Amino acid sequence: MHYLLMIYDDENMAMSETENQAILAEYEAFTQSIVQSGHFKAADRLRPTSTATTVRVRDGKTFSTDGPFAETREQLGGYYLVEARDLDEAVGIAARIPSAKLGSIEVRPIWAMNA
Amino acid sequence: MAGSCLEEVWRRHAGEALATLIRLTGDFDLAEEGLQEAFAAAAVAWNEAPPANPRAWLIAVGRRRAVDQIRRRIALRARQEVLASEAEIDRQSAPIEPDDDEVAFGDDDLLRLIFTCCHPALGLEAQVALTLRTVCALPTAAVARAFLVAEETMAQRLVRAKAKIRAAAIPYRTPAREVLDERVEGVLAVIYLVFTEAYAGDPRRSLAREAIDLGRRLATLLPGRGPIMGLLSLMLLHEARRPARFDAAGDIVLLEDQDRGLWNRTDIAEGLALVEPALKAESPPSPYAIQAAIAALHDQASSAAATDWRQIVALYSVLMRIHPSPVIELNHAAALAMVDGPLEALQRVDALAARGALAGYDVLPAVRADLLRRLGRAEAAAAAYREALAQTRHEPERRLFLRRIAEMGRMA
Numbered sequence: 178m179h180y181l182l183m184i185y186d187d188e189n190m191a192m193s194e195t196e197n198q199a200i201l202a203e204y205e206a207f208t209q210s211i212v213q214s215g216h217f218k219a220a221d222r223l224r225p226t227s228t229a230t231t232v233r234v235r236d237g238k239t240f241s242t243d244g245p246f247a248e249t250r251e252q253l254g255g256y257y258l259v260e261a262r263d264l265d266e267a268v269g270i271a272a273r274i275p276s277a278k279l280g281s282i283e284v285r286p287i288w289a290m291n292a
Numbered sequence: 293m294a295g296s297c298l299e300e301v302w303r304r305h306a307g308e309a310l311a312t313l314i315r316l317t318g319d320f321d322l323a324e325e326g327l328q329e330a331f332a333a334a335a336v337a338w339n340e341a342p343p344a345n346p347r348a349w350l351i352a353v354g355r356r357r358a359v360d361q362i363r364r365r366i367a368l369r370a371r372q373e374v375l376a377s378e379a380e381i382d383r384q385s386a387p388i389e390p391d392d393d394e395v396a397f398g399d400d401d402l403l404r405l406i407f408t409c410c411h412p413a414l415g416l417e418a419q420v421a422l423t424l425r426t427v428c429a430l431p432t433a434a435v436a437r438a439f440l441v442a443e444e445t446m447a448q449r450l451v452r453a454k455a456k457i458r459a460a461a462i463p464y465r466t467p468a469r470e471v472l473d474e475r476v477e478g479v480l481a482v483i484y485l486v487f488t489e490a491y492a493g494d495p496r497r498s499l500a501r502e503a504i505d506l507g508r509r510l511a512t513l514l515p516g517r518g519p520i521m522g523l524l525s526l527m528l529l530h531e532a533r534r535p536a537r538f539d540a541a542g543d544i545v546l547l548e549d550q551d552r553g554l555w556n557r558t559d560i561a562e563g564l565a566l567v568e569p570a571l572k573a574e575s576p577p578s579p580y581a582i583q584a585a586i587a588a589l590h591d592q593a594s595s596a597a598a599t600d601w602r603q604i605v606a607l608y609s610v611l612m613r614i615h616p617s618p619v620i621e622l623n624h625a626a627a628l629a630m631v632d633g634p635l636e637a638l639q640r641v642d643a644l645a646a647r648g649a650l651a652g653y654d655v656l657p658a659v660r661a662d663l664l665r666r667l668g669r670a671e672a673a674a675a676a677y678r679e680a681l682a683q684t685r686h687e688p689e690r691r692l693f694l695r696r697i698a699e700m701g702r703m704a
């Protein structure tokens with residue numbers, strides 16, 4: 178079985194540089210441990226919700242809106258990790274996901290690890 | 293060069309120069325700082341000899357300042373990265389001489405900037421703020437004043453918008469052909485919002501002129517498009533009435549009471565010339581083109597009574613069919629009052645109010661109040677004016693409603 182472990186936290190939580198470093202080190206150690214144990218498939222850190230764009234397709238038209246605006250009756254049902262030149266290309270791909278016609282697709286950039 | 297002259301250069305060239313600098317540097321902030329510094333330098337340098345092409349001068353100097361700015365960041369970043377940025381800027385651009393007569397890429401860059409600022413992945417408020425700040429080169433304080441928010445709030449909004457452009461990689465590019473129509477609609481929505489905000493508000497505001505200027509530039513950059521010509525025409529035909537829309541005390545004068553001799557004939561001529569091409573550009577015509585045709589009928593009439601109200605009602609009917617919206621229904625009802633009388637119109641407005649689709653929209657109680665006033669039902673009219681008063685955000689409208697409430701009190 179494959180499982181997606183979804184991380185929810187308060188992105189606005191104030192953290193000192195020391196606390197931040199400590200948490201990053203913990204993540205590093207955790208990731209290494211599940212890589213070694215053979216459980217690891219993939220992981221990424223998402224940029225904050227202020228960088229999100231929600232894509233919906235209705236009547237064949239694509240609607241992009243600023244922010245993560247999933248309806249409360251919509252739940253996370255899957256994901257694609259894609260490489261795209263820029264947001265327009267990413268939105269174009271998101272609009273082709275079949276569920277874009279019924280629900281919504283949140284497009285969120287990922288932190289590049291060397292940034 | 294005199295200060296007013298510099299100001300004129302800024303107004304004419306800042307948007308284009310910034311657009312090109314953003315493309316060259318790939319960074320809004322770097323481009324803005326570069327342009328600011330170039331402009332400061334111009335104040336000194338142009339005293340002796342103003343350049344033949346001020347825009348090329350600003351771009352050349354602005355680019356140099358942007359590169360200087362990158363150099364100053366050396367302490368914070370690896371030197372290699374800085375050199376890469378410099379090389380990237382040079383790679384993307386032909387050499388620019390400050391005295392070049394032509395800078396060919398200015399228009400394309402401006403279009404790119406407009407589409408980036410009006411990108412649907414940004415909130416509408418952010419799109420408007422960014423467009424006014426960058427394309428129109430308005431100071432942050434002026435943008436803040438126009439939207440009745442504190443300068444810090446507006447500055448924050450701009451910072452957030454630019455951060456999203458960077459983080460989410462919103463492209464600096466004219467959209468692909470297959471989505472161009474949709475994206476143009478988005479740009480027009482921003483321009484129209486700037487215009488209507490100015491239209492309803494303070495009579496001294498120049499934002500309406502900024503919106504018209506944006507419309508003109510867009511019409512030049514993307515010629516032959518019905519919605520663009522339609523919106524430009526619509527704005528001109530409405531703006532033409534501004535000199536008559538307010539009295540000496542700054543109070544609103546309604547269309548029927550306006551001194552039509554004060555209307556701006558130059559605006560009307562420019563607007564009228566666009567109506568037909570806008571209507572004929574596509575089928576069915578763009579809603580903006582139809583609204584322009586309606587405005588044209590008002591602007592061509594010598595008085596409210598001499599207006600072709602039947603034709604206006606017919607145009608609103610077309611508009612309701614191709615672009616159904618409760619706001620259009622309300623306008624249709626208001627025009628119908630001039631043909632079939634206020635009672636017939638009132639029934640439609642009441643039905644519209646009962647549906648609740650326009651809850652919180654101050655124009656609905658204002659139209660209702662007006663119909664009730666014309667039917668001589670002073671008390672009901674006063675109640676409706678009070679409702680409109682509670683919902684409006686604009687000072688001149690507040691005063692108009694207060695005046696009407698007082699009149700109704702005398703009538704009752």
